Amino acid sequence: MSSVGNSSPSGRLGGAAGIYIHIPFCKQACHYCDFHFSTSIKKKGELVACLAKELVLRKDELNGATIETIYFGGGTPSLLSVDELQFLIETVYQNYSVSKHPEITLEANPDDLMLPKPSGQTNETIFEAYRNIGINRLSIGIQSFFERDLKLMNRAHKAEEAKKCLAEATKYFNNISIDLIYGIPGLTNEQWQENIETALAFKVPHISCYALTVEPKTALETLIKKGKIDNVDDKKAQQHFNILLKKLEASGFVHYELSNFGKPNYFSKNNSAYWQGKPYLGIGPSAHSFDGVNRSWNVSNNSKYIKSIQHNQLPRETETLSVTDKYNEYVMTGLRTIWGVSLQQIENRFGENFKNYLLKQSEIYINQDLLYIEDNRILTTQKGKFLCDGIASHLFKIN
Numbered sequence: 001m002s003s004v005g006n007s008s009p010s011g012r013l014g015g016a017a018g019i020y021i022h023i024p025f026c027k028q029a030c031h032y033c034d035f036h037f038s039t040s041i042k043k044k045g046e047l048v049a050c051l052a053k054e055l056v057l058r059k060d061e062l063n064g065a066t067i068e069t070i071y072f073g074g075g076t077p078s079l080l081s082v083d084e085l086q087f088l089i090e091t092v093y094q095n096y097s098v099s100k101h102p103e104i105t106l107e108a109n110p111d112d113l114m115l116p117k118p119s120g121q122t123n124e125t126i127f128e129a130y131r132n133i134g135i136n137r138l139s140i141g142i143q144s145f146f147e148r149d150l151k152l153m154n155r156a157h158k159a160e161e162a163k164k165c166l167a168e169a170t171k172y173f174n175n176i177s178i179d180l181i182y183g184i185p186g187l188t189n190e191q192w193q194e195n196i197e198t199a200l201a202f203k204v205p206h207i208s209c210y211a212l213t214v215e216p217k218t219a220l221e222t223l224i225k226k227g228k229i230d231n232v233d234d235k236k237a238q239q240h241f242n243i244l245l246k247k248l249e250a251s252g253f254v255h256y257e258l259s260n261f262g263k264p265n266y267f268s269k270n271n272s273a274y275w276q277g278k279p280y281l282g283i284g285p286s287a288h289s290f291d292g293v294n295r296s297w298n299v300s301n302n303s304k305y306i307k308s309i310q311h312n313q314l315p316r317e318t319e320t321l322s323v324t325d326k327y328n329e330y331v332m333t334g335l336r337t338i339w340g341v342s343l344q345q346i347e348n349r350f351g352e353n354f355k356n357y358l359l360k361q362s363e364i365y366i367n368q369d370l371l372y373i374e375d376n377r378i379l380t381t382q383k384g385k386f387l388c389d390g391i392a393s394h395l396f397k398i399n
Contacts, residue, residue, distance in 0.1 A: 022284030183237030
């Protein structure tokens with residue numbers, strides 16, 4: 001735990017940065033999720049106050065960097081009221097230098113966006129209300145348009161609700177991303193193709209797609225061990241991934257990161273900043289931060305987080321990244337993106353020895369048509385994309 005004022009890296013930053021705000025509440029636990037959240041919202045008011053206080057306590061850490069992105073992630077940020085979201089956005093503006101046109105993203109679930117308005121509320125739709133407080137990008141957790149899949153994953157919304165939500169959302173927002181999950185046990189190639197086609201019919205400009213993974217200590221892992229759900233099939237997931245690439249690239253999407261597809265000018269600025277190593281503040285329980293040299297993370301416990309912030313203490317741990325750590329991170333993130341791993345950057349930042357090591361380690365994958373070199377950058381081939389995380393781990397340097 002660090003006391004306020006002792007952990008800012010003096011004079012290190014400037015330029016552009018982002019703020020991530022973690023909202024650790026969900027209506028119910030998705031079977032596959034291992035993120036930090038609580039299904040009890042009893043402390044929501046206290047926690048929102050502490051998020052704002054943490055923003056104030058940490059306002060000098062970015063040393064005047066301009067905030068280009070504000071991202072509400074979770075958990076389920078759409079469980080916050082419009083007033084609570086506005087309060088947090090205003091706190092950012094009051095304490096940080098914010099660019100003229102920041103990207104402000106709200107992660108949301110279809111069931112929250114389609115709730116009936118409480119009596120006495122204005123005639124604004126929830127979408128107009130979000131837009132009026134500055135939110136200009138929605139990231140909607142659809143996951144699947146099939147009821148069976150939603151039940152298997154224990155999602156809170158229905159398939160029909162997802163479609164109605166998108167039909168409404170696209171009337172008010174042009175910058176919308178949706179999440180889809182592939183590799184779900186029992187999901188056929190034809191059904192997965194139908195999921196993609198349904199998404200495309202709504203003309204959303206950004207789609208994030210993730211392979212269903214079995215994380216330790218999740219309900220999904222327990223259900224698989226008990227034989228109640230079939231295990232995830234990696235071969236089927238790879239088939240789904242190949243279908244995804246073909247369909248989305250034919251529809252004008254750019255596969256700019258392993259799990260992310262965007263139309264030109266609609267890439268996620270928030271996520272792109274992470275992958276390109278830009279600094280960011282992570283606000284809230286379990287949130288991570290990066291200042292270019294140090295990585296820190298807050299405690300993954302709502303009560304401990306609230307208590308610490310109320311006592312003007314930042315409930316976090318910090319590690320200083322070694323040269324090897326930075327090299328490994330750059331290789332991992334670079335291989336996942338269309339920007340690849342720049343050999344010039346490797347040499348400039350880490351030295352010729354690292355560049356030679358990377359080239360030597362890459363040879364086997366270049367020979368297998370999984371990697372290639374173009375414009376002095378190492379990139380993954382179509383064949384190598386699905387395997388890029390495994391490939392990256394073999395390019396890492398060990399201290």
